Amino acid sequence: MADLPTSSKSAEMLDTATIRRIADMKGKYPEARSAVLPSLWAVQDKLGYLPTWSLEAVASQLGLLPSDVEAVSSFYSMYFNHRPGRHIVQVCLNVSCGLRGADELLEQLRESLELDDEGNTPDGSFTIEGTVECLGACGGAPMLQVDRYSYVDLTPETAVELVQGIRAEDGRRR
Amino acid sequence: MTESGLVLTRHHGAPDQTTLAGYERVGGYGALRRAVQIGPDEVAVQVKASGLRGRGGAAFPTATKWSFLPKETFPRYLCVNADESEPGCFKDRVLMEEYPHQFLEGVLIAAFALRVTHSFIYIRGEYRSQRELLERAVEEVYRAGYAGRDVLGSGWGCELIVHGGAGAYICGEETALLESLEGRRGQPRLKPPFPAVKGLYGQPTVVNNVETLSNLPFIVEQGGAAYAATGTEASPGTRLFCVSGHVEHPGTFEVPMGRTTFRDLVELAGGVWKGRKFKAMQPGGGSMQILGPEHLDTPLDFKAVADAGSSLGAGALVVMDESTCVVNVAMRLVDFYRHESCGKCVPCREGTYFESELMHRLEAGVATRSELADLSDVCANMDGRCFCPLGDTATWFVMSAYRRFPEEFEMHCGAGVCPVRYRQEVMV
Ligand SMILES: Cc1cc2nc3c(=O)[nH]c(=O)nc-3n(C[C@H](O)[C@H](O)[C@H](O)COP(=O)(O)O)c2cc1C
Numbered sequence: 001m002a003d004l005p006t007s008s009k010s011a012e013m014l015d016t017a018t019i020r021r022i023a024d025m026k027g028k029y030p031e032a033r034s035a036v037l038p039s040l041w042a043v044q045d046k047l048g049y050l051p052t053w054s055l056e057a058v059a060s061q062l063g064l065l066p067s068d069v070e071a072v073s074s075f076y077s078m079y080f081n082h083r084p085g086r087h088i089v090q091v092c093l094n095v096s097c098g099l100r101g102a103d104e105l106l107e108q109l110r111e112s113l114e115l116d117d118e119g120n121t122p123d124g125s126f127t128i129e130g131t132v133e134c135l136g137a138c139g140g141a142p143m144l145q146v147d148r149y150s151y152v153d154l155t156p157e158t159a160v161e162l163v164q165g166i167r168a169e170d171g172r173r174r
Numbered sequence: 175m176t177e178s179g180l181v182l183t184r185h186h187g188a189p190d191q192t193t194l195a196g197y198e199r200v201g202g203y204g205a206l207r208r209a210v211q212i213g214p215d216e217v218a219v220q221v222k223a224s225g226l227r228g229r230g231g232a233a234f235p236t237a238t239k240w241s242f243l244p245k246e247t248f249p250r251y252l253c254v255n256a257d258e259s260e261p262g263c264f265k266d267r268v269l270m271e272e273y274p275h276q277f278l279e280g281v282l283i284a285a286f287a288l289r290v291t292h293s294f295i296y297i298r299g300e301y302r303s304q305r306e307l308l309e310r311a312v313e314e315v316y317r318a319g320y321a322g323r324d325v326l327g328s329g330w331g332c333e334l335i336v337h338g339g340a341g342a343y344i345c346g347e348e349t350a351l352l353e354s355l356e357g358r359r360g361q362p363r364l365k366p367p368f369p370a371v372k373g374l375y376g377q378p379t380v381v382n383n384v385e386t387l388s389n390l391p392f393i394v395e396q397g398g399a400a401y402a403a404t405g406t407e408a409s410p411g412t413r414l415f416c417v418s419g420h421v422e423h424p425g426t427f428e429v430p431m432g433r434t435t436f437r438d439l440v441e442l443a444g445g446v447w448k449g450r451k452f453k454a455m456q457p458g459g460g461s462m463q464i465l466g467p468e469h470l471d472t473p474l475d476f477k478a479v480a481d482a483g484s485s486l487g488a489g490a491l492v493v494m495d496e497s498t499c500v501v502n503v504a505m506r507l508v509d510f511y512r513h514e515s516c517g518k519c520v521p522c523r524e525g526t527y528f529e530s531e532l533m534h535r536l537e538a539g540v541a542t543r544s545e546l547a548d549l550s551d552v553c554a555n556m557d558g559r560c561f562c563p564l565g566d567t568a569t570w571f572v573m574s575a576y577r578r579f580p581e582e583f584e585m586h587c588g589a590g591v592c593p594v595r596y597r598q599e600v601m602v
Pocket of ligand 1: 227228229230231232233234236239255257258259260343344345346347348349381382383384386387426562563564
């Protein structure tokens with residue numbers, strides 16, 4: 001009971017559009033708890049990651065304990081508990097991509113983007129992940145995914161060009 | 175049977191298959207109308223006649239699975255497995271990207287036949303643009319009255335919900351999928367009870383794969399017998415195989431089951447690349463055992479491939495040329511299982527950790543012979559002892575590769591480098 005006030009306070013920190021999205025999703029499922037994953041997506045889409053207070057906010061919206069929600073957010077690899085780069089780049093290193101040069105591709109990206117140990121570029125534009133979960137695009141190996149889109153049939157050179165191109169595009173837009 | 179012999183890709187080349195209008199122009203949603211006319215029981219009869227077996231990996235007969243639902247228990251649910259994360263598999267992606275309405279029609283036909291009130295499509299988190307494409311298609315389906323209340327005046331209604339995962343291979347396992355859909359960590363449940371009896375929210379539930387359901391419009395439209403006739407008696411129908419790795423033109427190819435061989439698939443993909451020799455292949459996906467050149471003429475038949483010591487699994491085929499280090503391939507797969515182990519049971523959680531540590535040392539050429547023996551030991555302690563097949567199958571490729579290429583594994587011990595790579599670098 002004691003933590004109810006904090007929960008509702010944190011709920012106020014979520015914008016109304018996201019709160020409405022969570023309420024919609026809650027209504028869509030036979031049981032409200034099923035809305036946890038989609039609610040976390042809605043928050044992460046808005047904030048870029050899932051700060052602790054946002055887990056409490058989702059919990060209070062869905063009538064769950066914060067620990068229920070944290071148990072979920074910590075299990076799935078696509079939820080971030082810290083702010084990643086503006087773009088997430090996943091380089092597939094699984095078998096089909098590995099057979100066609102994915103290691104060299106990642107190496108080239110690491111070098112030319114001067115990544116830190118966590119895979120971030122110094123300017124915060126990109127977080128590069130060498131993913132081990134196959135990304136389901138083996139027909140275009142080696143491949144990588146930037147945010148929601150796949151880029152296939154790459155070479156180390158075209159991969160670097162692609163990422164630099166996205167950075168340049170961002171610069172123009174800003 | 176259609177003239178082309180194709181089922182899943184029979185509308186290839188027809189314009190706008192990602193829109194409802196485009197799909198309706200090739201007769202789309204006619205099968206759903208027909209299903210509503212003939213009734214749920216007759217749909218089930220046609221599915222039985224088709225001999226359709228699940229395309230998610232376990233090849234369980236679809237009509238039999240459906241028949242396990244207790245007769246009078248409602249509500250009941252349909253959960254579509256679009257979690258596709260088996261290494262080497264990308265067919266469900268193709269079916270959802272290119273033929274989303276054919277897929278959704280299949281989902282609705284199954285939902286109608288099973289008299290479910292809610293159908294959930296659980297799609298992996300990484301397929302974000304595909305999820306959004308499906309969400310748009312679902313909106314069209316509602317507007318056309320194919321989902322929602324009183325579908326086509328049948329009195330039956332069904333909600334269609336696209337549910338995005340968030341990065342966890344284990345959520346492809348059907349009970350982990352249900353846990354995840356209920357808003358929990360994706361960890362498998364003890365079976366029995368099977369989902370058909372006690373599934374989502376404790377209610378009877380059918381879990382079917384995307385490709386499995388994408389066959390239903392054809393089956394209802396042309397009849398189960400026509401579908402069966404596209405394959406052989408033992409392996410009816412066609413499959414969308416995913417060919418990748420060392421071939422000239424990797425991609426998906428729809429071929430009749432039973433009457434096609436691995437060699438045919440490799441040839442459809444342009445043959446082994448760069449004029450090199452074939453060394454080995456992994457059918458079925460990352461979980462399955464390695465096969466060699468003597469298996470190239472094995473037909474894509476469930477039993478024939480099982481007799482060869484592997485499985486058609488989820489319809490992948492990864493080709494490896496003569497330059498491949500199988501120890502390196504095995505290491506990648508073991509890393510994958512280590513990363514994806516859900517942590518629920520000890521043999522899998524600890525086993526995949528040890529496997530991966532040993533494989534890294536072996537690949538780098540620093541493991542000893544006795545560590546290689548440890549690897550076999552660890553695998554023997556995992557296979558058959560894990561809570562779900564993830565941990566069991568985490569040993570299948572490695573151990574089958576070790577049995578087939580013992581010298582290659584042994585050669586790595588104490589070599590100081592990967593001897594396969596070293597030899598290539600010295601020779602060129
Ligand atoms: C570790 C593991 C991962 C799995 N991943 C998938 C998957 O990504 N897609 C899928 O359809 N089935 C997957 N399966 C199989 C499902 O448990 C289930 O058998 C299948 O979805 C049933 O559909 P079907 O009868 O239409 O084949 C997986 C099984 C295991 C053990």
